[in-house]
Amino acid sequence: MPKAKLMMAAILLFLVGCTPQKQVLEDIQLVGVVGYDDASGNKIQATVSVPTTEGGSEQAVLSSTTYSARSHTSRNIRQILQAETPKPFASGRVSVIIFNEELASRGITKIIDSLQRDPSVGRNIYLAVAKGSTKDMLSKEYPVGEIVPAYLKRMIEQNMELTFPRANFHHFNYSYYGKGSDPFMPLLEEKHGHIRIAGVALFDHSKYVDHISFEDSFIFKLLYQNFRQGSHEYKLGKENYLTLENLSSHVNYDIYNANTNPKINITIRVTGKVNDAAGTPLYQEKKIKMIEKTIQKQTEQDAEKMVDRLQKKGIDPLGLGDRARSRARRFDFKEWNQKYPDIPVHVKAKIKVTQGGIVE
Amino acid sequence: MFGKRRQKKQDRSQNQSPRQTKTRLTFEQLMEKCGASKDFVSFTKSDKHPFTISYYKSMVNPDLVHKDLIPYLTRYSSLSLKELSREIPVENIEHTSDVQTIMDSLLTGSVIVQSRPGKSDCLLIPAATTEKRQISVPETEFSVVGPKEAFTETLEVNINMVRKRLPIPELHVKEVTVGKLSKTRVVILYIDGIVNMENVNTLKQRISAIEYDHILDSSYILQMISDNQYSPFPQLINTERPDRVAAVLSEGKVAVLVDGSPSALTGPTTLVEFFSAFEDYFLSWHIASVFRMIRLFSVLFSVLSTPLYVAVLTFHYEMIPTDLLGTLIASRSGIPFPPIVEAIILELAIELLREAGARLPSKVGQTIGIVGGICIGTAAVQAGLTSNVLLIIVALAALASFTTPVYQMSNTIRLIRFPFLIFAQFWGLLGVAICSAFVLGHMLRLTSLGRPFLAPLFPLRMTDLKDALFRLPFNRQSLRPLQMRPEDPVRFNSQRGLQKNDIEE
Numbered sequence: 038m039p040k041a042k043l044m045m046a047a048i049l050l051f052l053v054g055c056t057p058q059k060q061v062l063e064d065i066q067l068v069g070v071v072g073y074d075d076a077s078g079n080k081i082q083a084t085v086s087v088p089t090t091e092g093g094s095e096q097a098v099l100s101s102t103t104y105s106a107r108s109h110t111s112r113n114i115r116q117i118l119q120a121e122t123p124k125p126f127a128s129g130r131v132s133v134i135i136f137n138e139e140l141a142s143r144g145i146t147k148i149i150d151s152l153q154r155d156p157s158v159g160r161n162i163y164l165a166v167a168k169g170s171t172k173d174m175l176s177k178e179y180p181v182g183e184i185v186p187a188y189l190k191r192m193i194e195q196n197m198e199l200t201f202p203r204a205n206f207h208h209f210n211y212s213y214y215g216k217g218s219d220p221f222m223p224l225l226e227e228k229h230g231h232i233r234i235a236g237v238a239l240f241d242h243s244k245y246v247d248h249i250s251f252e253d254s255f256i257f258k259l260l261y262q263n264f265r266q267g268s269h270e271y272k273l274g275k276e277n278y279l280t281l282e283n284l285s286s287h288v289n290y291d292i293y294n295a296n297t298n299p300k301i302n303i304t305i306r307v308t309g310k311v312n313d314a315a316g317t318p319l320y321q322e323k324k325i326k327m328i329e330k331t332i333q334k335q336t337e338q339d340a341e342k343m344v345d346r347l348q349k350k351g352i353d354p355l356g357l358g359d360r361a362r363s364r365a366r367r368f369d370f371k372e373w374n375q376k377y378p379d380i381p382v383h384v385k386a387k388i389k390v391t392q393g394g395i396v397e
Numbered sequence: 398m399f400g401k402r403r404q405k406k407q408d409r410s411q412n413q414s415p416r417q418t419k420t421r422l423t424f425e426q427l428m429e430k431c432g433a434s435k436d437f438v439s440f441t442k443s444d445k446h447p448f449t450i451s452y453y454k455s456m457v458n459p460d461l462v463h464k465d466l467i468p469y470l471t472r473y474s475s476l477s478l479k480e481l482s483r484e485i486p487v488e489n490i491e492h493t494s495d496v497q498t499i500m501d502s503l504l505t506g507s508v509i510v511q512s513r514p515g516k517s518d519c520l521l522i523p524a525a526t527t528e529k530r531q532i533s534v535p536e537t538e539f540s541v542v543g544p545k546e547a548f549t550e551t552l553e554v555n556i557n558m559v560r561k562r563l564p565i566p567e568l569h570v571k572e573v574t575v576g577k578l579s580k581t582r583v584v585i586l587y588i589d590g591i592v593n594m595e596n597v598n599t600l601k602q603r604i605s606a607i608e609y610d611h612i613l614d615s616s617y618i619l620q621m622i623s624d625n626q627y628s629p630f631p632q633l634i635n636t637e638r639p640d641r642v643a644a645v646l647s648e649g650k651v652a653v654l655v656d657g658s659p660s661a662l663t664g665p666t667t668l669v670e671f672f673s674a675f676e677d678y679f680l681s682w683h684i685a686s687v688f689r690m691i692r693l694f695s696v697l698f699s700v701l702s703t704p705l706y707v708a709v710l711t712f713h714y715e716m717i718p719t720d721l722l723g724t725l726i727a728s729r730s731g732i733p734f735p736p737i738v739e740a741i742i743l744e745l746a747i748e749l750l751r752e753a754g755a756r757l758p759s760k761v762g763q764t765i766g767i768v769g770g771i772c773i774g775t776a777a778v779q780a781g782l783t784s785n786v787l788l789i790i791v792a793l794a795a796l797a798s799f800t801t802p803v804y805q806m807s808n809t810i811r812l813i814r815f816p817f818l819i820f821a822q823f824w825g826l827l828g829v830a831i832c833s834a835f836v837l838g839h840m841l842r843l844t845s846l847g848r849p850f851l852a853p854l855f856p857l858r859m860t861d862l863k864d865a866l867f868r869l870p871f872n873r874q875s876l877r878p879l880q881m882r883p884e885d886p887v888r889f890n891s892q893r894g895l896q897k898n899d900i901e902e
Contacts, residue, residue: 061735067722130722157715187719
């Protein structure tokens with residue numbers, strides 16, 4: 038017992054200073070969004086969007102303001118920005134990080150490295166590429182009833198529920214640091230006073246090289262993951278169009294001879310509903326069969342075209358290499374990378390239309 | 398750490414010789430001592446008969462003296478004391494010459510009758526009067542349905558209320574007198590054949606070992622016989638409901654009634670029992686179970702909500718949900734205090750209101766609550782001294798602590814919030830976790846009359862769980878709680894309890 042008491046006393050005496058650093062909510066600037074632009078002379082320009090309040094505790098109005106500075110390293114930029122803010126910055130609530138197109142195509146290794154070392158930056162935040170200057174994008178106000186950080190975060194979040202493939206910082210890190218896969222992220226653009234997702238920005242390791250249009254992101258998502266929502270438009274006959282709403286989609290990869298003479302079969306199973314078929318009588322079994330066939334053909338064609346395009350570019354956002362590695366022993370990435378552009382990939386789609394809305 | 402010291406103290410007190418044997422009074426000295434008080438009366442009715450009557454006017458029922466004593470004394474003036482005691486129509490008349498006994502019974506309202514003044518040989522006729530309060534409705538443990546009787550200050554009435562509910566000879570009542578000055582009668586009740594005598598003996602031994610001059614309420618006893626007197630947690634239940642006492646007695650528990658106290662003690666108890674209101678048994682079991690869960694949740698909420706607020710706002714801004722962030726920042730902006738000061742101010746304000754409400758007469762108390770709650774609250778927010786989010790949290794926490802049905806426990810909950818707050822301020826969520834570990838560790842070590850306090854959760858007693866966090870229907874409660882180690886664990890035949898005796902064609 039006296040030993041325990043002595044220990045307690047010693048702990049109280051010697052560890053009084055061992056308290057974590059306080060970061061009281063209202064005494065820090067919570068950075069919501071960071072935007073990186075390229076600047077002249079090997080510098081980068083960072084713009085941070087910070088929520089602010091005005092009007093006391095009762096009728097407080099939330100708005101956002103931006104600070105921006107240029108330097109060689111992102112840590113130093115933070116130091117420079119600090120010189121003009123009333124409170125210290127805290128990066129624990131960054132929800133979106135945007136890279137400007139030019140900067141992204143030069144490579145984002147340095148920024149990613151410092152970001153992923155920072156323990157206060159979450160892994161469920163979103164990365165994105167922006168067409169045009171991120172500073173302009175962040176310093177504007179958008180009539181959406183939300184401040185810019187919340188707007189961006191929710192916009193990306195809800196699209197990833199729908200037609201956009203899932204891609205947060207964690208997924209980025211996986212495909213960035215892992216072999217046999219390349220990262221991708223949403224491509225943002227500012228249009229008509231709003232920010233919109235323009236497509237999927239594809240990276241060759243750290244460099245932004247190409248993008249898929251937003252319309253085709255559904256096809257990409259079909260190939261990339263199993264999911265439950267989203268919709269896509271198909272052409273039916275010459276003039277007609279219809280929209281397939283996805284109820285559930287599953288993708289399956291069959292990879293043969295990964296080490297020697299690789300061949301890949303991708304099977305997509307989609308169960309969907311057609312609500313918007315522009316006058317096609319959906320109560321007829323025959324018609325539905327026809328619709329299914331058309332959708333199947335188009336999906337296969339589009340998907341194969343897309344994979345082919347990725348292969349030609351030498352990028353692998355679908356993680357084919359990673360999938361092949363997981364199915365083969367003594368897998369050699371060097372050999373794979375050489376063969377990659379010419380690997381035959383076949384996509385087989387199985388479409389099932391189970392609902393046609395209220396018909397009878 | 399504390400247990401050892403307590404044992405030593407007990408050893409010491411047992412080694413000491415009882416104080417009473419210091420000097421023996423003679424009868425004359427006693428009479429002289431008593432005569433110094435104005436309310437002591439000693440007289441001889443007339444010269445014709447020799448008996449001298451002495452008593453304390455204030456302690457004796459005058460009707461009894463006038464109607465049942467003096468007429469007989471005058472009628473049988475020639476009889477000896479022994480013969481006289483057979484004639485007087487009062488039971489339990491004692492014939493003694495022991496001065497100590499005479500003094501004790503004189504002071505508890507007996508009339509002494511001597512054959513000759515100055516002679517210590519005398520009759521002791523019990524004629525104590527007691528002023529009784531009407532049996533009233535329970536106030537701290539009010540229930541909407543069920544009996545509306547509460548204990549009063551009179552021991553006999555209280556025992557009567559229990560015995561009325563358990564009319565069996567096995568209900569034993571053992572009396573102990575404690576308190577050097579107050580000579581308080583303390584009564585231990587149990588049902589022989591159900592109770593484990595170990596519990597009774599522990600209780601009896603502890604009560605008779607009490608060294609104190611006056612015992613004015615059962616809460617004195619509660620504190621003095623607790624297993625760990627340094628714990629903020631009450632280890633016996635203090636109840637004012639005779640029905641609750643009857644119910645726990647039949648579970649195999651022991652109850653203590655104290656003369657002059659309108660509440661009984663029952664034990665051994667467990668933590669979960671403090672959160673079960675007796676009304677739970679009057680409601681259907683689903684509803685009662687849900688209410689118990691709500692009560693447990695509200696205790697957790699009450700203890701942890703403000704510390705969590707302080708911890709999150711001081712250290713873990715990352716944890717705040719995005720949708721709440723705007724509201725929180727807005728409500729905190731412009732407040733001159735850090736979260737901990739803000740929280741302590743508000744918590745103290747609530748405690749002030751509560752204390753003021755409890756000290757004032759009930760009519761004024763209500764006004765205080767309204768004035769304090771509404772005026773101070775809104776004014777503090779408008780003045781920008783506190784954030785309205787915290788105001789809501791603190792008010793809800795206070796409200797939640799009121800749901801605890803046992804008053805002593807709700808006081809404890811009020812108190813243990815503050816160490817949590819301090820830990821939250823120093824170490825954030827880690828501090829809250831450390832403090833919880835301390836409290837949990839303390840509760841694990843606690844015992845109530847030597848039985849584990851956290852049972853049936855730890856040690857896990859599956860059979861007792863049926864009436865712990867939730868309450869199963871009565872026909873599933875065929876076994877008495879294992880916690881008390883009852884001599885007869887079976888309440889009723891479980892097979893027959895589950896049968897349905899519906900008449901079918």
